[in-house]
Amino acid sequence: MILVLVETENGAASEISLETLAFARSLAAEGGGITIRAVVVGEVEDRDAMAAELGAHGAAEVHQAVGEGFASYSGAAWAAALQAIRESTNSVVVTAAGSPRGNEVLAHLAARLSVPMAANAIAFHGLKPFVVTRQVVGGAALEEMKLDQRPAVFSVAGHSWTASPVAGASPAAWVEVTPEVAASDLVARVVATGTKEVDHSGSLKSARVVVGAGRGAGGPDGFGAVAELAELLGGVVGVSRVVTSLGWRPHHEQVGQTGSRISPDLYIPCGISGAIQHWAGCASSKAILAINTDPEAPMMTKANYAVVGDMHEVLPAIVEELKSRGVTG
Structure with missing residues (x-):
């Protein structure tokens, strides 16, 4: 099983998360049709729309982590949810977008599981052994990293893959879960958000x-x-x-x-x-x-x-x- 953490923006999956699902689809095909499950944390405005969207991008199921501990973002709490869902699904691969949030959550998860984490992967090479090529030194160099422990934990560099829905795909099944969150997981969390006026029309990281x-x-x-x-x-x-x-x-x-x-x-x-x-x-x-x-x-x-x-x-x-x-x- 492949578990993909999906970040949301304005009620829909973020573009880089959909790109990560494209990476996961390629990995699943290499493994002979491994099942892909998506994970979203916190409230979702329109479950049906998101189930259809994530299903179109390769997810067979969506596991939604709900509960008071997920009312706002906390890297450790999200990792706790991801760990619980990984254990219940027996997933051998856990991945997310190589965003600040995705990398933070996966770093927490890897520490909990005592396995290595590869950040910003752009390609993979076979499954036995499982080797990823990742960007290092800010993308100035590439490194091959063997992930021979399970689960394999890695993030996917933004825009290294193209998000491409599959025509005629069925909506993903929806599974709601309530993972336990320890008080220590909420020591560092978002307590307030705001909007800052800036003089530019778009984001460098997502601009085409x-x-x-x-x-x-x-x-x-x-x-x-x-x-x-x-x-x-x-x-x-x-x-x-x-x-x-x-x-x-x-x-x-x-x-x-x-x-x-x-x-x-x-x-x-x-x-x-x-x-x-x-x-x-x-x-x-x-x-x-x-x-x-x-x-x-x-x-x-x-x-x-x-x-x-x-x-x-x-x-x-x-x-x-x-x-x-x-x-x-």
Whole structure:
């Protein structure tokens, strides 16, 4: 059995959790049709809708952990629920999205079970032995890790797999459980949440297109075309560490080892040399189109496509061409 922890957003499964189910489906097929069970923790607004959604993505059952201990998020409490459900289902694999929450819960679970945990897996190689390839050093390097203890516990790196529903799949069966939660599991928990106003239109980690800029922008006023291109392509702005260090742009836009790790379909770094710290944050991009005046810059040599030129000349030309073709964002 494969157990997949599913995180929810606005009453539905998160995209990265659905991607994790795609990974689990591939693993189940390799094992000759191993059953996949999903786990959700806390209240669910529409069980029927979620059962249909998770069933379409490969889950045969959904185990919902309910109880006072799950009224708010607690990594240890969620791990307690996951442990109880794993034991009742005799699951040999437990996985989750490689999100901050997914990695925290699985780390707690692995400690409880005295087994290793592999974070941010992107692929697996057979079942005996079971080996995963995972991202390390912020994605700058890959490591193969053997998971020969059971259960195998690992998270799946975001956007490393594509969420793809199966046509005609049946809704998952729904099972409600009430795992016990110790007082010690609730020492660290969310006690309040709030919304902070930020000046950006989307999340770097989930964006499908990111237009980045570095020192080559020249200053805080050099991001006009960057932001305009990002808007036209339905993407967001990302920047290098030097840009935030100089105060040109806010930190939430930073891509890199000390910023956000991104995996967009398209990354367009402009005037970014491509130091290893920045590469650690963007190496998982599906395609990279780099724009720089230096053809030997690391980013230019690693990119799928490279344009040698001044970003302040190239970007306005791209924007103009897109507008001439009727692209409005």
